[in-house]
Amino acid sequence: xxxxxxYFFESLIIYLFFFIIKLIxxxxxxxxxxxxxxxxxxxxxxxxxxxxxxxxxxNKISEQKKREIELNMWSNYGKxxxxxxxxxxxxxxxxxxxxxxxxILDEISHNNKPVIFVSGxxxxxxxxxxxxxxxxINLATIxxxxxxxxxxxxxxxxxxxxxxxxxxxxxRSGIKECIEYIEKGYSVALMIDxxxxxxxxxxxxxxxxxxxxxPAQLSLKYNLNIxxxxxxxxxxxxxxxxxxxxxxxxxxxxxxELTLKLNQILENxxxxxxxxxxxxxxxxx
Numbered sequence: 001x002x003x004x005x006x007y008f009f010e011s012l013i014i015y016l017f018f019f020i021i022k023l024i025x026x027x028x029x030x031x032x033x034x035x036x037x038x039x040x041x042x043x044x045x046x047x048x049x050x051x052x053x054x055x056x057x058x059n060k061i062s063e064q065k066k067r068e069i070e071l072n073m074w075s076n077y078g079k080x081x082x083x084x085x086x087x088x089x090x091x092x093x094x095x096x097x098x099x100x101x102x103x104i105l106d107e108i109s110h111n112n113k114p115v116i117f118v119s120g121x122x123x124x125x126x127x128x129x130x131x132x133x134x135x136x137i138n139l140a141t142i143x144x145x146x147x148x149x150x151x152x153x154x155x156x157x158x159x160x161x162x163x164x165x166x167x168x169x170x171x172r173s174g175i176k177e178c179i180e181y182i183e184k185g186y187s188v189a190l191m192i193d194x195x196x197x198x199x200x201x202x203x204x205x206x207x208x209x210x211x212x213x214x215p216a217q218l219s220l221k222y223n224l225n226i227x228x229x230x231x232x233x234x235x236x237x238x239x240x241x242x243x244x245x246x247x248x249x250x251x252x253x254x255x256x257e258l259t260l261k262l263n264q265i266l267e268n269x270x271x272x273x274x275x276x277x278x279x280x281x282x283x284x285x
Contacts, residue, residue: 011150021085029082030237037078038071050279056207057274072275076233080124084155087162090127091134097127101243104227105135108246114138114182115246116215116226120193120266121278123233129164129189131241132229140166140181142174142190164189175214182222190215193266195283200256204263209284211263216255225249226262230269233276 021029047070054066061069083090090096099105108115117139119128129141141164146152160167166181168174168188178188195210202211219226225246232240244265252258270277 007148007150011148014151017081018085021082026082026086026089029085030079033078033082034075035078037074037081041074041077042070045280049282053279053281053283056284057205057270069274070279073277073279076123076276077278079233079237080126083124084126084158087126087130087158091130091162094134096237097131097239097241099131099241099243101245102135104243104246105132105137108187108227109136112185114185114187114222114224116219116224117187117189117229118192118215118226118262118265119189119229119231120191120269122269122273123231123239123276125191125231126159126163127239128229128231128241130162132187132189133164138184138186139164140168140178140186140188142168142170142178142188144170144194178214178218182218182224188218192262193277193283194281195285200259202256202259202263204283205267207284211259213255213259215262216249216252216258219247219249220252220255220258223250226258228262228265228269230272232273 017033021033024032050070050073051066054061054069117128117132119125129139133139141159143159146155156167166186168177168181181188190212192212192215194212196212199210199212201208202213203209204211215226218224225248227246228244230242230244232242234240247258247261249258252261
């Protein structure tokens with residue numbers, strides 16, 4: 001009961017924020033909520049988890065640098081929060097994003113053969129699936145529903161309407177859905193950077209972490225290429241999205257070898273811009 005009350009009042013505050021955001025517009029809201037999240041983020045979420053994760057990432061980071069990365073992460077968090085109210089605008093326009101490797105997307109669309117897209121929670125991660133579908137690729141994307149069931153319906157609505165209308169709930173039932181979509185000719189997109197309790201323990205920044213092996217399992221079973229994607233927020237809140245060369249999974253002997261490779265790719269993405277990865281997840285628990 002206490003949790004329900006907490007979720008209810010939490011959702012009221014967030015819906016009020018969304019109303020204010022729509023009222024004052026994208027540009028001012030980004031600036032305002034960047035500041036708000038930098039102030040309240042460290043209070044709501046424990047900085048200890050972030051610092052622990054940053055120590056695993058690199059034991060050579062100074063306390064000042066850790067603080068800088070943490071504040072930049074919260075700033076990006078705040079801007080991404082705002083941008084949920086403007087997904088319709090991003091759906092209709094292309095000026096906000098530059099895609100490196102668009103030719104790869106065009107080839108996937110032309111070949112009409114499914115692939116597995118993988119990435120992590122960088123910048124505004126929702127825009128990756130949006131751009132894939134804008135390039136006329138049939139796509140189903142795996143997502144984790146919000147714990148707050150007062151907020152989750154809105155998020156599901158926004159994702160289905162503006163990001164990707166084929167949404168698969170994370171979990172065992174979702175694996176069955178993935179297979180069904182692949183057999184219908186759909187590509188599948190998923191994030192591989194969160195801890196998965198039942199996942200394999202695979203090295204990630206020199207320490208083993210529970211890691212999803214689903215991309216490896218699906219790609220090996222159905223002989224599908226894996227296509228990593230990275231997105232980065234740039235100056236004046238434009239975005240750069242990089243499409244990596246497809247990974248031919250027939251070159252790997254087993255799912256463990258392939259999953260390790262994907263973790264290494266994810267590591268390089270984080271190294272490219274540690275300020276925009278979400279460090280709040282207890283990745284190495």
